[in-house]
Amino acid sequence: MNDKTPILSVKDLVVKFSLRGRILTAIRGASLDLHEGEALAIVGESGSGKSVFTKSFIGMLDQNGWVDSGHIEFEGHDIAGYKTEAEWMKIRGGKISMVFQDPMTALNPLRKVGMQIQEAVELHTGLTGKAAAKEAVEMLDRVGITNPALRANQFPHEFSGGMRQRVVIAIAMACKSRILICDEPTTALDVTIQAQILKLVKNLQQDFGFTVIYITHDLGVVANVADRVAVMYAGKIIETGTAEEVFYDPCHPYTWALLSSLPQLGVKGHDLYSISGTPPNLFNEIKGDAFAPRNPKALKIDFVHEPPEFRVSPTHTASTWLLDPRAPKLDPPAAIQALKAKYARRQA
Amino acid sequence: MNNRETLLELRDLRVDFHVKGGTFTAVKDVNFSIYKGETFGLVGESGSGKTTIGRAIVRINQTTAGDILFKNQKINGKIAKDLDREVVRKIQMIFQDPMASLNERAKVDYIVSEGLVNAEGKLGEAERLEKVRKALLEVGLLPEFANRFPHEFSGGQRQRIGIARALIMEPEFIVADEPISALDVSIRAQVLNLLSNLQRNKGLTYLFIAHDLSVVRFIADRIAVINKGEIVELAETEELFAHPLHPYTKALLSAIPVPDPIAERGKVVTVYDPGCHDYSTDKPCWQEVSHGHFVLANQREGETYRKEIEA
Numbered sequence: 001m002n003d004k005t006p007i008l009s010v011k012d013l014v015v016k017f018s019l020r021g022r023i024l025t026a027i028r029g030a031s032l033d034l035h036e037g038e039a040l041a042i043v044g045e046s047g048s049g050k051s052v053f054t055k056s057f058i059g060m061l062d063q064n065g066w067v068d069s070g071h072i073e074f075e076g077h078d079i080a081g082y083k084t085e086a087e088w089m090k091i092r093g094g095k096i097s098m099v100f101q102d103p104m105t106a107l108n109p110l111r112k113v114g115m116q117i118q119e120a121v122e123l124h125t126g127l128t129g130k131a132a133a134k135e136a137v138e139m140l141d142r143v144g145i146t147n148p149a150l151r152a153n154q155f156p157h158e159f160s161g162g163m164r165q166r167v168v169i170a171i172a173m174a175c176k177s178r179i180l181i182c183d184e185p186t187t188a189l190d191v192t193i194q195a196q197i198l199k200l201v202k203n204l205q206q207d208f209g210f211t212v213i214y215i216t217h218d219l220g221v222v223a224n225v226a227d228r229v230a231v232m233y234a235g236k237i238i239e240t241g242t243a244e245e246v247f248y249d250p251c252h253p254y255t256w257a258l259l260s261s262l263p264q265l266g267v268k269g270h271d272l273y274s275i276s277g278t279p280p281n282l283f284n285e286i287k288g289d290a291f292a293p294r295n296p297k298a299l300k301i302d303f304v305h306e307p308p309e310f311r312v313s314p315t316h317t318a319s320t321w322l323l324d325p326r327a328p329k330l331d332p333p334a335a336i337q338a339l340k341a342k343y344a345r346r347q348a
Numbered sequence: 349m350n351n352r353e354t355l356l357e358l359r360d361l362r363v364d365f366h367v368k369g370g371t372f373t374a375v376k377d378v379n380f381s382i383y384k385g386e387t388f389g390l391v392g393e394s395g396s397g398k399t400t401i402g403r404a405i406v407r408i409n410q411t412t413a414g415d416i417l418f419k420n421q422k423i424n425g426k427i428a429k430d431l432d433r434e435v436v437r438k439i440q441m442i443f444q445d446p447m448a449s450l451n452e453r454a455k456v457d458y459i460v461s462e463g464l465v466n467a468e469g470k471l472g473e474a475e476r477l478e479k480v481r482k483a484l485l486e487v488g489l490l491p492e493f494a495n496r497f498p499h500e501f502s503g504g505q506r507q508r509i510g511i512a513r514a515l516i517m518e519p520e521f522i523v524a525d526e527p528i529s530a531l532d533v534s535i536r537a538q539v540l541n542l543l544s545n546l547q548r549n550k551g552l553t554y555l556f557i558a559h560d561l562s563v564v565r566f567i568a569d570r571i572a573v574i575n576k577g578e579i580v581e582l583a584e585t586e587e588l589f590a591h592p593l594h595p596y597t598k599a600l601l602s603a604i605p606v607p608d609p610i611a612e613r614g615k616v617v618t619v620y621d622p623g624c625h626d627y628s629t630d631k632p633c634w635q636e637v638s639h640g641h642f643v644l645a646n647q648r649e650g651e652t653y654r655k656e657i658e659a
Binding site: 032033045065112190191192193194195197199217218219220221222223224226243244247257258259261262264265268272273274275276278339342346 | 393502535536538540541559560565566599602603606607610612618620
């Protein structure tokens with residue numbers, strides 16, 4: 001995977017917002033490479049900046065936000081420097097499109113579903129009129145909506161939640177974009193519907209060959225869909241690796257904590273591992289490792305110097321001082337060791 | 349198991365709602381008992397009627413037919429004033445969304461003690477403050493927080509306020525309606541631990557309503573699975589996971605995401621097709637197929653399930 005040039009490359013991205021006269025740094029120097037055809041999941045709790053990070057790829061930051069420094073390289077351009085809507089329109093939809101969390105609000109309630117897809121088709125593929133309408137019906141069929149010709153003539157309120165999310169995906173597909181960003185695509189849906197939607201995106205990805213970024217806080221979903229995982233905390237990517245590496249051999253204490261706090265890994269009758277405190281206030285300057293105040297086993301240096309990125313394997317990186325050769329050997333929590341052991345047994 | 353004390357019992361419970369052009373049956377013929385001190389999980393998808401059952405127990409939703417028995421006393425429908433007062437105190441509810449369930453314009457002090465003041469007219473100011481202080485401490489909040497407004501708190505803290513509001517009534521039974529699904533991953537564990545610690549220390553009984561089977565597996569002693577207003581299966585937690593019988597339970601179990609990439613990639617999701625039952629002549633009934641394991645099935649299915657369990 002590493003020998004290919006990435007389709008999208010983000011370097012030291014800093015995104016700031018101005019809120020009531022104060023400056024909030026939402027993304028504090030995040031770097032990430034996205035490879036062609038892969039499915040990457042960005043994991044983090046709310047406020048970690050995972051949505052802001054990806055919104056900056058399509059110029060959809062809120063009015064009071066801006067890219068302060070850093071680069072986003074896509075198709076030979078640094079799109080981080082884009083300012084005007086005209087520039088962004090070349091990227092948004094056509095090249096990179098996004099599926100949002102709530103299918104109830106993503107669609108226009110006053111327009112027929114077919115028209116909403118047709119609009120995207122006309123904007124991005126050059127087809128018009130009847131041909132575009134036909135393509136819209138075709139797209140509905142591709143996302144698994146039965147009787148598409150009839151359904152195209154209905155309004156969003158006549159669709160269930162899962163079906164609406166399928167329509168939103170059809171709109172994104174109609175643009176023939178190279179990268180699809182799914183922002184919590186299944187959080188608003190039931191588990192059985194969630195499984196269907198995730199499978200649909202996977203199948204479409206195989207058929208159309210696009211690249212997917214999932215944004216989610218659900219590690220179960222990540223395990224299902226992702227080839228690679230990036231863990232985000234307080235505006236920084238603190239660990240990246242293949243799904244196997246991050247789930248079976250996590251290195252950052254935050255990744256440890258996140259995995260250990262899952263009820264699936266808990267032992268009944270015993271307390272779950274829980275992360276104390278709350279994420280740091282991004283209005284303040286953060287010194288050292290942002291997770292240190294919540295990490296009971298933080299090293300002294302964690303409070304003083306920010307850890308650099310250490311390379312664990314060609315595909316696995318983590319930003320924690322624990323990986324420094326001078327650091328004391330620290331065993332991961334029991335739940336993580338159990339995961340590791342289970343994986344080792346399976347390999348053997 | 350059978351000699352355990354039953355705290356709450358539902359008998360053929362039915363809840364109808366009037367909708368345009370008729371009635372909609374949200375809950376039909378639901379039967380189960382909750383034992384004292386246990387956590388009873390009620391799992392289903394949105395619209396399955398799980399919240400309606402919870403709300404019927406706390407007397408928010410009116411029941412159409414059937415009985416709800418709390419300590420062998422009927423508490424649904426028209427009941428005596430004294431009993432109503434007792435039920436209000438002994439059965440409390442924790443709501444799903446801590447952002448929506450707290451009065452934005454009231455201070456924590458008022459929010460936590462409102463129910464108590466309503467239930468007990470004669471309550472001295474000093475006593476009230478002391479009770480609020482104790483309730484806040486019990487849920488891991490500082491007593492000073494009593495003078496603050498809900499918007500000053502994070503989601504996890506707000507949910508703790510919601511729990512304090514229930515605890516101050518000194519309840520015996522708590523209906524927890526998706527208490528952690530609106531919270532962040534890292535906060536969920538905190539609230540789950542708090543709920544189990546409170547249960548241990550105070551001998552509380554929970555009805556834990558959720559859609560996420562993995563959370564329910566961790567916290568519940570027994571689980572009932574509800575689909576479209578009908579309970580389709582009920583068993584002890586590990587029994588349900590080891591031997592799911594009803595096709596709907598199987599579908600639901602197969603869809604749970606697990607944080608294990610290799611297992612996830614190999615997993616097969618089964619889809620529930622209600623057409624797989626042939627109930628035209630042989631009507632389904634609620635039956636016990638093995639000790640403590642109930643399932644909704646007709647005669648023929650029941651026999652198949654019994655064989656499946658023995659195998």
